[in-house]
Amino acid sequence: MKQNDTTLNTLLNSNKIKLSTMSSDEIGDEHFSTGIDTPMKANAFVMSDEEKIEKIEYHFREIMETMGLDLNDDSLKGTPNRVAKMYINELFNGLNPANKPKIALFDNKYQYDQMLVEKGISFYSNCEHHFVPIYGKAHVAYITSGKVIGLSKLNRIVNYFSKRPQVQERLTVQIARELQSCLGTEDVAVIIDAKHLCVSSRGIKDESSATVTSFYGGKFKEDRTRQEFLKYIDLKTQY
Numbered sequence: 597m598k599q600n601d602t603t604l605n606t607l608l609n610s611n612k613i614k615l616s617t618m619s620s621d622e623i624g625d626e627h628f629s630t631g632i633d634t635p636m637k638a639n640a641f642v643m644s645d646e647e648k649i650e651k652i653e654y655h656f657r658e659i660m661e662t663m664g665l666d667l668n669d670d671s672l673k674g675t676p677n678r679v680a681k682m683y684i685n686e687l688f689n690g691l692n693p694a695n696k697p698k699i700a701l702f703d704n705k706y707q708y709d710q711m712l713v714e715k716g717i718s719f720y721s722n723c724e725h726h727f728v729p730i731y732g733k734a735h736v737a738y739i740t741s742g743k744v745i746g747l748s749k750l751n752r753i754v755n756y757f758s759k760r761p762q763v764q765e766r767l768t769v770q771i772a773r774e775l776q777s778c779l780g781t782e783d784v785a786v787i788i789d790a791k792h793l794c795v796s797s798r799g800i801k802d803e804s805s806a807t808v809t810s811f812y813g814g815k816f817k818e819d820r821t822r823q824e825f826l827k828y829i830d831l832k833t834q835y
């Protein structure tokens with residue numbers, strides 16, 4: 597844990613110096629993040645979801661009209677409302693802690709004491725700098741400290757943190773920290789392999805590159821354990 601913290605802090609500190617001298621375009625294209633927690637205002641949940649949808653609908657209509665679109669067109673007129681509902685109820689519903697998956701833990705009745713790997717978890721997120729999709733696969737693993745978690749909950753945790761404006765590094769750490777805290781162990785690993793549409797469809801327009809981030813806690817910092825995890829991820833299985 598300490599090693600990760602140090603690396604991350606060094607990264608954040610060096611970012612801070614650079615951030616102050618960078619334009620907002622540069623900050624977006626370099627994909628800097630300023631912290632592990634999603635930056636939220638203290639009054640983030642004073643407004644109800646219904647009020648937020650109404651407000652976003654109004655502002656999205658303004659954006660479309662500013663771009664010169666005719667909102668009287670049958671195809672376009674429902675768009676501001678659709679976008680607003682999609683933001684609050686789907687794409688960004690992981691901002692609200694009320695939507696956090698309820699995690700039930702079970703006793704490790706089978707005495708299974710090896711690592712459990714849930715690989716190839718599909719996720720869809722959005723880049724917080726451009727609000728365009730980030731999508732890919734997450735691979736997570738843990739070694740039980742006595743309690744086990746339902747498999748689908750691992751997917752749900754990945755999904756919950758994906759449904760926020762994100763940077764991939766933060767998404768990786770948020771998933772790992774949540775797993776560590778609910779499983780009561782440091783022995784957690786997360787790898788995310790993702791495509792960023794802000795890199796492939798605009799800006800540098802690189803269609804072939806992908807971004808890989810990782811978090812190794814506890815026993816996963818040991819080379820043997822880490823290699824075992826990576827081997828399982830690599831394993832090609834016929835289903």
Ligand SMILES: [Zn+2]
Pocket residue numbers: 624627723724725726727792794795
């Ligand atoms: Zn971006």
